[in-house]
Amino acid sequence: MTAEPVPSAESPGTGVPRPRPAPEPATEPVIELDDVRKVFDVRRKAGPLRRERHQVRAVDGISFSVPRGEIVGYIGPNGAGKSTTIKMLTGILSPSGGRIRVCGIDPTRERTRLARRIGVVFGQRTTLWWDLPLRDSYELVRRMYRIEDARYARNLRACVELLELGPLLDVPVRQLSLGQRMRGDIAAALLHDPEVLYLDEPTIGLDVVSKARVREFLRDFNAERGTTILLTTHDLTDIETLCRRVMVIDHGRVMYDGELRGLHAVGDSERTLVVDFARELPPVQVDGARCVKVEGPRQWLAFPAAASAAPLVAAVAAAYPLVDLSVREPAIEDVIARMYGAGSSTGT
Numbered sequence: 001m002t003a004e005p006v007p008s009a010e011s012p013g014t015g016v017p018r019p020r021p022a023p024e025p026a027t028e029p030v031i032e033l034d035d036v037r038k039v040f041d042v043r044r045k046a047g048p049l050r051r052e053r054h055q056v057r058a059v060d061g062i063s064f065s066v067p068r069g070e071i072v073g074y075i076g077p078n079g080a081g082k083s084t085t086i087k088m089l090t091g092i093l094s095p096s097g098g099r100i101r102v103c104g105i106d107p108t109r110e111r112t113r114l115a116r117r118i119g120v121v122f123g124q125r126t127t128l129w130w131d132l133p134l135r136d137s138y139e140l141v142r143r144m145y146r147i148e149d150a151r152y153a154r155n156l157r158a159c160v161e162l163l164e165l166g167p168l169l170d171v172p173v174r175q176l177s178l179g180q181r182m183r184g185d186i187a188a189a190l191l192h193d194p195e196v197l198y199l200d201e202p203t204i205g206l207d208v209v210s211k212a213r214v215r216e217f218l219r220d221f222n223a224e225r226g227t228t229i230l231l232t233t234h235d236l237t238d239i240e241t242l243c244r245r246v247m248v249i250d251h252g253r254v255m256y257d258g259e260l261r262g263l264h265a266v267g268d269s270e271r272t273l274v275v276d277f278a279r280e281l282p283p284v285q286v287d288g289a290r291c292v293k294v295e296g297p298r299q300w301l302a303f304p305a306a307a308s309a310a311p312l313v314a315a316v317a318a319a320y321p322l323v324d325l326s327v328r329e330p331a332i333e334d335v336i337a338r339m340y341g342a343g344s345s346t347g348t
């Protein structure tokens, strides 16, 4: 955030300097929700000729704030209320109650003004023009947002370089692979320099290499530009790589708000060390882990997700003929299920 210099001021007619307003703190919230609710009225069949009205509380009293520059993981089971929250944050849906401010703007009242300050990427849908080459889609984005030439050229150059889009610029969107299209979509959302970026499942369906590339780009972009990011995902590695803070939503309420490590501790979840030995061995015995599966020379060792893998790797390597290893994260659904088993909590 750029702090504007505060001009000195005098009280009218007195000549006595008025106290200056305090400068905004560096951690000024850029997203603020206070007791936000969204109720949908739906009609459902109650007989051959009868329909009854019914209310769905998609978001049921959510309050949180996100300081500028933070990346927050916004996770939860299907139907938890994540997309509804994001739609309200963009102004697509208006809340049934409560207060929302994004960059100080009420999204419902000033949706168009807000659109210039936010970017949105939906992993399951493209915002690009299917039959146009990427370059032409970006040109349309430039006109829609009325981005000045110099700024557009600078941002396009940065996105093309960092997302490796150069060879793809003249390819019609429909001919791009899912990973290429996703990188194209992310660039489209960033050309107008948004302060806030909403990412809804940005790595869904991508292969391991494409996922890693997208995550690396987002991490670097956030570090360089200080863009605030709200990330919805079912992939725990997205969260691990990008977010210090995670919020778990269920039934339209915040069930957890804190560090991922804390969520693991609450849910008592486990990671798995997958080890390949030089030969078949009986299930290995090491402190802090238990062997949960053996398949030929490969074994799966479960250990507490909040613990470091390093001592375990050292112990296995010292005692057994190790050839290769990898660490697998638990599925988000497993972490949340274990969290419910332990009783819900707030980590902040």
Ligand SMILES: Nc1ncnc2c1ncn2[C@@H]1O[C@H](COP(=O)(O)OP(=O)(O)OP(=O)(O)O)[C@@H](O)[C@H]1O
Residues within 6 Å of the ligand: 040, 041, 042, 056, 057, 058, 076, 077, 078, 079, 080, 081, 082, 083, 084, 085
């Ligand atoms: N337009 C709508 N009309 C009626 N009900 C809706 C509407 N949109 C969402 N809902 C309901 O609100 C609840 C929350 O839905 P929402 O799409 O926000 O969940 P979600 O957490 O994004 O789920 P997913 O992970 O599956 O995308 C669900 O019960 C859903 O059926």
